[in-house]
Amino acid sequence: MKIRSARLHHARLALVRPFRTSFGTATHRELLVLRLETDLGIGWAECAADPDPLYSSEFLAAAVLVLRDHLVPRLTAAGDVTADSVAGLLEGVAGHPMAKHVLETAVLDAELRAQARSFASRLGATVTHVPAGVSVGITPDVGSLLAEVESYLDAGYRRIKLKIEPGWDLTPVEAVRDTFGAIPLQVDANAAYDRGDLDHLRRLDDFDLLLVEQPFAEHDLLTHAAAAALWTTPVCLDESIASVHDLQTALALSACDVVNIKPARVGGYLEAVRIHDVARRHALPVWCGGMLETGIGRAANLALAALPGFTLVGDVSASGRYYQQDLTPEFVLVDGHLAVPDGPGSGVEVDEAALADATERVIELVGADL
Ligand code: SMG
């Protein structure tokens, strides 16, 4: 296909409730939505980069620049592109997986829409519905945490993830266990601890958690390996895994028992599938992470989460957990599950009126005259 125009919508959506992690509190999500017009039709995707480089080194303003000045020009210069060729064409640009992800995903969406084929079919989904988990932020006190967890359990969520940080770990976990019993429960530290915390965090072993996600720094695989050897609770990597190579290194070091796969973090869905495939060959369970996506990103995440190696419940929740007004038809929980879209491309239509309402700035990356 040939790219005719590429337009970014810089949008801002209020979250239904603030989401606090060890690296900050979000009351809104600022995001980039890419609309790619090709000779075969339109493709849509959303970029997971946040305004500030806190979760990872990427951030929204940098994503705009690298897309405009380095990534999109490589695709337009190539003339004909396919989703399979995108990663190779962008390889010369170091880093920026979230910016690469949004571009590859929009190409893939346009390509699949033109073929009347779904993401689910293309990626290799084997189920039509996936169980939904929910990620619960750090709250001002234990009482409000318990109320929030209860509301999600009442809604039917099949697994609860608690964000933790130093000073907010054993106590909230114990309170949730004591109150709700043997629910599927896990925690995520977003790299907030260091090697000196190995013994402290080992006390989480008392709570029969499904896993502890990314307790240590992104590049500190050695401390994750020490934890995996010392703790009975499985160690899961998120931020540390940006590619198949990273997974192979983690496996060689025995640095994890589980991997959270986020397409945005690893540069796109095609690399996400390759990571899934390697993990599956090593009998390493994986699950699909989230970046507070709108329905645009969530639709494709559901297709990924429907692959056979995704044996653990992911962070893909219903629209209502995030936004009052989603950018696609609403995703709703039915018996604790979300349906995997099976229409062409991502399987959802972008609500262009809702997108226009949320858009603060439109950035044309390639003119319509090309
Ligand atoms: O999409 O439901 C979601 C959020 C899941 O906790 C979540 N994501 O480290 O896994 C993670 C965080 C990163 C995003 S925090 C803004």
Ligand code: MG
């Ligand atoms: Mg995480």
